[in-house]
Amino acid sequence: xDIIDAVLEGRDTLxxxxxxxxxxxxxxxxxxxxxxxxxxISPLIALIEDQVNQLKAKGIQAIAIHSGMSKRQIDIALxxxxxxxTKFLYVSPERLKTPIFQAxxxxxxxxxxAVDEAHCISEWGYDFRPSYLAIADLRKLQxxxxxLALTATATSSVVEDIQERLLFRSKxxxxxxxxxxxxxxxxxxxxxKLNRIEASLxxxxxxxIIYCGTRRKVKELxxxxxxxxxxxxxxxxxxxxxxxxxKQKRWTNNEVDLIVATNAFGMGIDKPDVRFVLHxxxxxxxxxxxxxxxxxxxxxxxxxxxxxxxxxxxxxLREQVELKFPPLDxxxxxxxALGNHLQLAYGSGxxxxxxxxxxxxxxxxxxxxxxxxxxxxxxxxxEFIELSENYKVPSQLKMTTTHQELYNYQVKDxxxxxxxxxxxxxxxxxxxxxxxxxxxxxxxKINLPVSTVSEKLTLLNQLELIDYIPRTELPRVTYITERLxxxxxxxxxxxYKNRKDVAYGKLDxxxxxxxxxxxxxxxxxxxxxxxETHPCGQCSYCIxxxxxxxxxxxxxxxxxxxxxxxxxxxxxxxxxxxLANYSESEILENLRWLAEHHEIRVDSxxxxxxxx
Numbered sequence: 001x002d003i004i005d006a007v008l009e010g011r012d013t014l015x016x017x018x019x020x021x022x023x024x025x026x027x028x029x030x031x032x033x034x035x036x037x038x039x040x041i042s043p044l045i046a047l048i049e050d051q052v053n054q055l056k057a058k059g060i061q062a063i064a065i066h067s068g069m070s071k072r073q074i075d076i077a078l079x080x081x082x083x084x085x086t087k088f089l090y091v092s093p094e095r096l097k098t099p100i101f102q103a104x105x106x107x108x109x110x111x112x113x114a115v116d117e118a119h120c121i122s123e124w125g126y127d128f129r130p131s132y133l134a135i136a137d138l139r140k141l142q143x144x145x146x147x148l149a150l151t152a153t154a155t156s157s158v159v160e161d162i163q164e165r166l167l168f169r170s171k172x173x174x175x176x177x178x179x180x181x182x183x184x185x186x187x188x189x190x191x192x193k194l195n196r197i198e199a200s201l202x203x204x205x206x207x208x209i210i211y212c213g214t215r216r217k218v219k220e221l222x223x224x225x226x227x228x229x230x231x232x233x234x235x236x237x238x239x240x241x242x243x244x245x246x247k248q249k250r251w252t253n254n255e256v257d258l259i260v261a262t263n264a265f266g267m268g269i270d271k272p273d274v275r276f277v278l279h280x281x282x283x284x285x286x287x288x289x290x291x292x293x294x295x296x297x298x299x300x301x302x303x304x305x306x307x308x309x310x311x312x313x314x315x316x317l318r319e320q321v322e323l324k325f326p327p328l329d330x331x332x333x334x335x336x337a338l339g340n341h342l343q344l345a346y347g348s349g350x351x352x353x354x355x356x357x358x359x360x361x362x363x364x365x366x367x368x369x370x371x372x373x374x375x376x377x378x379x380x381x382x383e384f385i386e387l388s389e390n391y392k393v394p395s396q397l398k399m400t401t402t403h404q405e406l407y408n409y410q411v412k413d414x415x416x417x418x419x420x421x422x423x424x425x426x427x428x429x430x431x432x433x434x435x436x437x438x439x440x441x442x443x444x445k446i447n448l449p450v451s452t453v454s455e456k457l458t459l460l461n462q463l464e465l466i467d468y469i470p471r472t473e474l475p476r477v478t479y480i481t482e483r484l485x486x487x488x489x490x491x492x493x494x495x496y497k498n499r500k501d502v503a504y505g506k507l508d509x510x511x512x513x514x515x516x517x518x519x520x521x522x523x524x525x526x527x528x529x530x531x532e533t534h535p536c537g538q539c540s541y542c543i544x545x546x547x548x549x550x551x552x553x554x555x556x557x558x559x560x561x562x563x564x565x566x567x568x569x570x571x572x573x574x575x576x577x578x579l580a581n582y583s584e585s586e587i588l589e590n591l592r593w594l595a596e597h598h599e600i601r602v603d604s605x606x607x608x609x610x611x612x
Contacts, residue, residue: 003174004029007112007148012168014118014149014159016175018294023150024051027114030148031088032060036109037081039138040090042116043129045388048090055088062088063433065095071351072467073434076398078104080433093120093131094383094480098351102141110145113138115166118149119287122161123498127287131383136167152294153287156529178290178528183297185520186306186540187513192612194224195598196308197278201230201258204304206275207251210260211292213281221280222260235261241394241471242438263292272299279307282317285506286513286527307514314511321507325500326375330367332489334375335384337365339483350482353388355474376477381499382491384484388476396469397423397457398434406465418446419456434467517541552582553590557599560611569608 006013007030017023031038042048048064055062063077063086074095081089082104089108095101113135115121121132138145149162163171190196197210212218215236222234233256235247251259252271259265263283277296283289289307297303326334339346341361342354358376362369376387399406410417422442427435439457443450454470461468513523521536535542559578563570572591576584591609594600602609 001026003148006172006174007146008033010144010146011172012147012163012166012170014151014162014168014173016151016154016159016173016178018152018176018178018180018290023116023152026150027112027148028055028088031112031114034111036111037086038088038112038114039105039108039110040088040114040116041093041096041135042090043093043120043127043131044117045092047116048092052088052090060088061086062090064090065101066090066092070353070467070469072400073396073398073469074100076433082107093129093135094386096131096138097134105138106141110142113145113147115147115149116151118151118162118166119154119158121149121165122154122158124155124157124161124502128499128502129381129383133165136165139167153290153528155527159529178525178530179521179533180294180297181536182300182302183293184302184304184536184538185293185524186304187520188306188308188540189514190308190310190599192598193280193308193310194221195612196306197221197280198225198228198230199596199598200276200278200306200308201225204276204306206257207254207271207273208258208276208278209266209274209292209295210258210278210280211263211265211283212260213262215262217280218260218262225258225260230258231256232258232260235259235265237262237264263288266292266295271295273301274298274303275301276304276306279305279309282307282309282313282510282514284317284320284503284510286509286524287506289510289513290524290528309514314514317507317510321500321503323370324374324503325378325496326371328491328493328496330371331375331378331491332486334365334367334372335379335484335489336486337361337367338376338385338477341365342477344479344483346485347482349479351479353476353478355472356477357474382495383480384489386478386480388478394436394438395457395471396434396467397427397430397437398467399431399465400467401465409460409463409465413456415448415452416456416459418448419453420460422446434469439470552586553594555579555582556587556590556594557611560600560609564611569603569610571608572606 003013003015003026007026015023015026017026027038027040040048040051045066048066052062052064061084063080065074065077069077078100080086091101115132115135117127120127120129121135122128147166147168149166151162154162159173163173188196201208210221212221215238218234218236222232225232233247233251235244237244239247247259248265250256274296277293279289279292283292293305293307296305338356338361339349341364342349342356358372359369362372365372376385379385380387406420410420419442422445423430423437427437429435439450439453443453457466457468457470460466509527513520513527516523519535519541520539522533525533537543556575556579560570560575563574563578576587579587591600591602595602595609598612600609600611
């Protein structure tokens, strides 16, 4: 592959690969071949953890560092990267600026810096993160190390921006066309979204995903489909770690075909045989839509991406953009309230993680929950804090003492002895690295109450024999910087306006994709800078009927609504009489189309209908 060859030659390279195009292979192969450690920078903590687990399962030494880890965890991980046999070090971008990372980085033998989600470095990108701007500073510490930037979604201006901001020694872009000839993009405006989704599910078989914008919508659609005898599972970040893993595994193994999910589902999932992706809600940007739709048909076989929307959905999307940008004074007020709530002194808290009950916090300070959430997310984008919604993760544990010292406590406490013996027997490497543990499983295996297991582990932690990080049922806030005073909390009004303008620009591009009368595949390709395009011949625009037929359907529905308001149902014979300028066969043909697409419901005698 050209990308791997370029990396092995030591060239700075920007690789643009569509979703499912094998981005991870582009740095994993050279990282294994070359001597030293491959540094992978990614903002997606869930994806980082997934890739580390996959590499470990193959016997490859990989570790991850991200906010939310304890200082001791980070210290041990960095030591392993410097002195151990680590081949891949995954790091979230905000870690790069910390003194502890920079001091250790200079001691590491780095063979490659891979920058995933590289579009985040551009202010014109849909997910700009200021911390990405610090990546180029790594060149000062290890100037001869090649950089590989990777993204699945970048416009031509973002492509230039990435190379400039990463200080490429010479510009070098390897771009695979974003065209997915096996994937059909369908977009439909409808007045009954649920009926269209049900019809699509009856038509499209095999493995599929339905994306919804909120957890509430996910649960509602899941219940609705199962009530309609359409077997469905659901997934969102609010589920427990165990439930998320189980649901993902069942869907990946085809034990369940259909899953309804938020966009938290899909990142890093290596499942090539997804036959369809449906969107119940409009994504906020073309980039987000392209990534989500692109999870279908990665095996090269025919697949479909259907997006159904109603007129009010566009208005709701505009409202959501406004909600995502609370007034600056409100954002600063919530930042200050957060510090008070956590009882943090000014100048303290950097690198520390705290569980937080957002509902309780919003009630305490008399602020709507949605406003609190969006203010915290904006503070996250400014990199003052990080809000981890991927909560309910399992407990972590590492032994920090010797076998002999542990034994001294084991002989004094038979219950403690049972807990320690089980952990040592089942968790290999617990003296070297943090291991995931499940208190419920431990309790069941050694026949003790869960509360007793937790108490004994807490005791060991207090005695500093182990580092025990218990699971939490709450979201977590990590302070990237120390708590700042009002005077030092600087949020540029220009930055605020730029991010809001970019959000509206992305929204306008999404609306154009939905409504513009042009091949949907061409619209996507042109958005990403491809000029030599051609109609796909299979999307909802390319196969739409003639303007005359479409107009007649509109006329039929217009008159049918009036008749239905008067008589509760529409007699077909009456409608034919009203539309005397059209032939009976034309009207019946269009009524059949409307019935097949669940826009109307015809009675068993084919004499009348109602509009859905």
